[in-house]
Amino acid sequence: MQAHYGYKDGSGDYFIIIDTDNCDGCGKCVKACPYEVLELVDNEFDIEGGSMATVTEQHRKKIKYSCAPCKPVSGERKLPCVLACETKAITHSW
Amino acid sequence: MSERSSEFWRWREYRHTQPNMDWNQAKIVTAGIDIGSVGSKAAIILDGQLYAYSVMRTGGVSEETAFKVMNWALEGTGLKTENLHQVVGTGYGRVNIPFANKTITEIACHARGAHYIYGPSVRTVLDIGGQDCKAIRCDNKGKVMSFLMNDKCAAGTGRGLEVFSDLIRIPIEEVGKVSLNVTEEPPPVSNTCVIFAKAESVALLRQGWPKEKVAAAYHLAMVDRIIDLLTKVGIEKDFVITGGVAKNIGIATRLETNLGIKPLEPELDPILAGAIGAALFANALYEKQLGLR
Structure with missing residues (x-):
């Protein structure tokens, strides 16, 4: 499942997209994020349970600002959370 | 003389038991409780078939509401909480x-609920609840x-509609129908904030716009905002709307016009989908616990 966390406002789209089928709940992205945007939670989408990465409640409504320091200014630059994820479960809308 | 106060935002709270069903015959009796930000719903299911349900407003204490809504759904059925094999909670207050x-x-x-209510052809579900909107x-x-x-x-949600119906003094269950009473769609009001949307609506009323036209502008703003969400996840047929606002004909009709896709008609109250x-x-x-799957 593609879980979109974030919002769209007048200045653009700000979403972190986590593929919960690929996320194995290892928590490496949580450690890699310098601004504590990500956390591990129980998977409440199915009765199977398990843990998965998610964007914290606190950051969901302001990721435009929370994630800004990691955004590439020019050229291509991989983000720490995307680099840390071995299963390639994290993508961004920017 | 001041006008006698009425609660235009208040919607109907009710319960229902399906006739011709007997829980004594059922192998598995389960319940789902959906404690939403505005409304709370409980549903009881016998072997995967809907048996009884109740819908009420969420009170100040969600625990109390959870007991109330559950007991109301059980009322008159002879079932007791102990008879329920499994209970799953959902919603903000889960x-x-x-x-x-x-x-x-x-x-x-x-x-899952939309799949039950509308059938397996459902691909896109739009849930418009009390305080959020999900595609x-x-x-x-x-x-x-x-x-x-x-x-x-809360702009583009049920609570926003409650605030608006209170403002124009038209009961919430009729406000959608009233909003369709215009010959031409007016420009929408602001859709970024409930307070701004309400303030703009007040301004339009003071300019002498009829209530119907202001309602149309408000509904249109909600629809614009909802369509933004829908286009982001992509819309595929069949498309359905769940949550309390699904019952608002003004929203459903405008979504149909602006998207070009007609939402399916529900046979059950779509507010129950979560429960x-x-x-x-x-x-x-x-x-799964019994080892059946």
Whole structure:
């Protein structure tokens, strides 16, 4: 499942997209994020349970600002959370 | 003389038991409780078939509401909480349901519930609740494939409509119909914030716009905002709307006009989708415990 966390406002789209089928709940992205945007939670989408990465409640409504320091200014630059994820479960809308 | 105060925002609270069903015959009896930000719903399911349900406003204490809404659904059926094999909680208040065996997000529950209410052809579910709006894509089993949630502001939600119906003094259950009473759609009001939307509506009323036209402008703003969400996850047929606002004809009609896709007509109250989904998850959970799946 593609879980979109974030919002769209007048200045653009700000979403972190986590593929919960690929996320194995290892928590490496949580450690890699310098601004504590990500956390591990129980998977409440199915009765199977398990843990998965998610964007914290606190950051969901302001990721435009929370994630800004990691955004590439020019050229291509991989983000720490995307680099840390071995299963390639994290993508961004920017 | 001041006008006598009325509660235009208030919607009908009710319960229902399906006739011709007997819980004594059922192998598995499960319940789903959906404690939403504005409304609370409970559904009881016998072997995967809907048996009884109740819908009421969420009170100040979600635990109390959870007990109330559950007992109301059980009322008159002879069933007791002890008879329920499994209870799953969902909605914003899901962490505050003391008797729930498990909690599951309302996103998964709405997809599952919509699958039950509208059938397996459902691919896009739009849940417009009391304080947020979710666009969900699901597969033919009601499993969530992709979702997007907008809870940044109450504009474009049920609570926003409550505030608006109170402002123009038209009961919430009629405001959608009234908003269609215009020959031409006016420009929409602001859709970034409930307070701004209300303030703009007040300004339009003071300029002498008729209530119908202001209602149309307000509904249009909601629809614009909802379409933003839907286009982000992508719309695929069949498209359905769940949650309390699904009953608003003004929203449903405008979505149909602006998207070019007609939402399916529900046979059951679509506000129940979350609770039904939760009860179905409870059913699956119990079957799993029994080793049936």
